[in-house]
Amino acid sequence: MSEGERRPTAREGAAVAGRAVIPVVLSGFGRVGRAYADRLAQASREGSGLRLAAVRTGSGEWLAPSGTDAPPPSPPFTGPPAGLAATLALTRAAVLVQALPSTPRARATATAEAVTALRSGVHVVTAAKAHLLSGWRELEEAAREGGALIRLSAATGAALPAGDLARSGVRGLGCRSVRACPNGTSTFVLDVMARGGTLAEALAEARRLGIAEGDPSADLSGRDAATKVVLLAALLWGWDAAAVRWRTEPIEESTAVAACAAAGRGRRLRAVASAAAGVPHEVRVRLEETPAGDPMHALAGPEKAVVYGCPEAGDITVSGGRSSPLGAALALFKDTLEVAERRRYGFG
Structure with a gap:
């Protein structure tokens, strides 16, 4: 992607590619991440257009085989993972989902990931809280630069909207x-x-x-x-x-x-x-x-x-x-639908 070029949004990306596929990159594969991947796979089978394109953990990365809806294997994945920017570009991701723990240790990783994605025009859906607390303005500015959205339902009440x-x-x-x-x-x-x-x-x-x-x-x-x-x-x-x-x-x-x-x-x-x-x-x-x-x-x-x-x-x-990993995963999925399928007409 050349300097100054913005990554297409979910709707734009689907139109450019000529197919109704919305690639999602998932960061974190604990209980919440696994539950989210299961829900996304179900939605994909139901024709939502959402597709899990990659899963990243601290030690490795899984890339979905091209043209398939194969589920990710159990970790550990082969690693180390590529830089996030490379993964986003390779998968043409429309959404980055962060199922990371809300810990000080994970804060730097969550912040760097979110800023990278947002500046690239990739929407961010997160369950983590630490980086939202410390980097609110930085994330806001990155989203403005990339024309992307941030959603945080899973960080404010899980399934409670x-x-x-x-x-x-x-x-x-x-x-x-x-x-x-x-x-x-x-x-x-x-x-x-x-x-x-x-x-x-x-x-x-x-x-x-x-x-x-x-x-x-x-x-x-x-x-x-x-x-x-x-x-x-x-x-x-x-x-x-x-x-x-x-x-x-x-x-x-x-x-x-x-x-x-x-x-x-x-x-x-x-x-x-x-x-x-x-x-x-x-x-x-x-x-x-x-x-x-x-x-x-x-x-x-x-x-x-x-x-x-x-x-x-x-x-x-x-x-x-x-209040459960499933509740948090469903909140992540709800936010994914909201950012990836934004409609600008009728009651949608």
Whole structure:
């Protein structure tokens, strides 16, 4: 590709190639990545036009055989992988999907990948959070340069479409606040503790059900909930996610006393994250007793909820959504469809 030449978008690429194929490159092949690949393969068989063209991991790369829909083998792949720019060019990718962990260690890789793709005109769909927090403006500028889109539903609530509402669903409705329980693990743990269970017992059950990660520290400390609301606020009000400060109240062994006491009063203890347009660049996570009628009180198990406070239009609430690798994978797939099949006519 010559200097200054922009990679075609998904729709343009299909038209140039004369075939309805939308190549996707997947980065990361853990539980979320595998679930995403399975869903993409099903959609391909159903005639969506989406096709998994390559899978990249830290140690290797798999390229789909030309003209086939062969599934990727189990890793490890042969390696080392080519540079991402070379893979994108070889596959004529329209979308880069990042199923990477939200860890400081993976942050540099996620940032470099996303910037490379966006500047090449390749849309980015991501489940990772760390690089969104640290590089929000850099990613925004790269997307502007390449004329590409960034979607982050899987980073703001998995199957819960909270990011879609923040980005466009409440646009123009005068949203002034966000109040959320966006972390399913914390809600599940607090409910077990309210029934007399210990923190250790609650975590063991959450892991058995596939709700909690092996390391639940981000969930229990409130960091995960804070991060998600930071991203929602950045979408809503144009905040630089990297500049947002947060204060959190953790869930500890001693929290069981407060959870049981709240239950005795007919209330439920919840880890509630909040932000307000009038208090720029600040997010708080508190353990709150929520009464019946509060959307946070109604949550069961690992469900999540977000309330967008719109004084003139009325509060808008979205709740539910699966907290699991499958839920995150489905959110990635939803965003892939949105960026790859953008329609500009009728009801599409």
